[in-house]
Amino acid sequence: MPAAAPGSYAALLPADATTPALVVDGAVVRRNIAQMARYAAQHGLALRPHTKTHKSRLIARLQLEAGAVGLTVAKAGEAAVMQEVCGDVMMAYPAVDAPRCRQLAQLARTGTIRVVVDSAAAITALAEAAVAAGSTLGVLIEIDVGMGRTGVATADEALALAQLAARTPGVRLDGLLCYPGQVWAPAAAQDAPLAAVSARLDATLARWRAHGLEAAIVAGGSTPTARQSHLLRACTEIHPGTYVFNDLNTARGGYCALDDCAARFVCTVVSDAVPGQVIIDAGSKTLTSDLCPPARDSGHGHVVEYPDAKIARLSEEHGQVDVTRCARPPRIGERVTVIPNHICPCVNLHDSFWWLEPGAAPRREPVDARGRIS
């Protein structure tokens, strides 16, 4: 029976639940959390998971119980949500505008808030807001190590920002950060690119030390490079996000097995009118249009019960599934399980998920920080 295929969540969802439904396997989440916690502990690295993937206080608590030193967020609104479960939150995203800086400065009145910056404008704006709020914001200076997205380019620029932060009331220089998001090589092939990143961090820190500045925190890593972060010699902490759920990107990239994908969509086949194709009730408003860079031709997700099927095309609410290679295609009305390409923006589309715990009935849990866009 396809419904009992390994990794199928279809039969686990209550029969009267509507679809598409985001279903999260608590046992797999706990295993993923434990594995990353173990890696970090083995290498003396602090772990501050990025909560953009799950946006859930429940799951953040599990990460903290497993030893995370704090949480990472992308937006000030997410920081407000996560501060309710953790007194130590880092926003790995620049803040330069007054409304966002004010939000952060308010939060810093009741907990530790750190912000990653790559401009003098950000340091000045954060400091002004913190002084007005009577709080202090920690800042980490970001250096670009090859992704070309954010971060200053040179050790001189990083030093200038560190010096500005060190002398500006309202902010506290807490360290240095890099995001090697361009490194998508298999783990075994990451040595050379990460050695180059490590050298960049070392050179920057040497400049700081020469000017009497220290970095209490040196943060690096992404989910693909997370388990190689010990190759960054100066690194003191890592902020992986996707590892908690995993997805086709991390599985096809070789960073986990399909079994490690903890968050899946149970969908219903709503049409089989077009020969060789079925329609599932998950389109781009459920799965997003994000492709799977490590497997560009794999379509828009993996159908667990029908591995020979291909989600070839998405409309907003339709997934067009090519079933010409299936020995037996899915029947109309049948529920199937889909592992998405990129789980983070998918979770962001849903108000709640079904949480599976061994021996307990599935229960709905909120995606607490969904919609906290600023």
Add this chain to the structure above:
Amino acid sequence: MPAAAPGSYAALLPADATTPALVVDGAVVRRNIAQMARYAAQHGLALRPHTKTHKSRLIARLQLEAGAVGLTVAKAGEAAVMQEVCGDVMMAYPAVDAPRCRQLAQLARTGTIRVVVDSAAAITALAEAAVAAGSTLGVLIEIDVGMGRTGVATADEALALAQLAARTPGVRLDGLLCYPGQVWAPAAAQDAPLAAVSARLDATLARWRAHGLEAAIVAGGSTPTARQSHLLRACTEIHPGTYVFNDLNTARGGYCALDDCAARFVCTVVSDAVPGQVIIDAGSKTLTSDLCPPARDSGHGHVVEYPDAKIARLSEEHGQVDVTRCARPPRIGERVTVIPNHICPCVNLHDSFWWLEPGAAPRREPVDARGRIS
């Protein structure tokens, strides 16, 4: 001043509002609604706008006040929201599973609910739910006219479904529907493809009449073909959605001007650390990863104040804007206005929008049906 560039909404957003912010110009919305209403009236076509684009009761009311005969939705949860402003709702999406059919049958107790179907399974499931609820669901049979997504392939199949609907208690045969979503030619080049669609509709209806069946409603059209729907001779009503806001897809496709794009994002430049680039605080969690099919190399949206800029790449919360062609690049902290490629999934990511009315302060309005995924 770039902030005063035509079409810039940056200066219209309150200074203390956070970004990214979805801003909707009520005057442009009313103009778009009036134009489509006028076209429909001129050709004797009923207009039942698809609310998937705005998901807003406020805007649905404007469409109804301009003469819309009812509303169209994609999901049962959206139908529940829109039934609060309109007693006549059509779900242009198949329903075959018990939870969805039950929702619809319940709604049919207090208003007219019609559902588009392309299978015997859908008709049977809807009928069963309606009988149990003591209601009646109208059904329209969908024929595929070339998109290859949903809809039966032949007039014989359409006849068989119509006959099944006509004889099954709980459902009422209300008509025929097609969605020529594959026709993206400029309006002037739509005559031949739409003539073929029209012939398909005529042949199907002739078969129905020969068997004593009538279609009270014959629905067709999409936003690109909406203003050519009179070429579908049998067509009685149209369900365009995107026209209410428009987006880069409809503008670059030649179906509207950029000035007709009513929904835009005001974003903040949060980083300028990488030479030749700025980062705006709108990534794929704001703009989605949807490309612009009529202009594939145009990037991820149009920056109104900097038309020479290109949103070259998106991360979840970062928009990487190539500004190498800008005479003067945007400054860090500056607000800019972005017209997205595909407005429908973008609106779906946001809980609320800023509504601009001439002579009034901007006010927040909810995206009422966001999150109604089933």
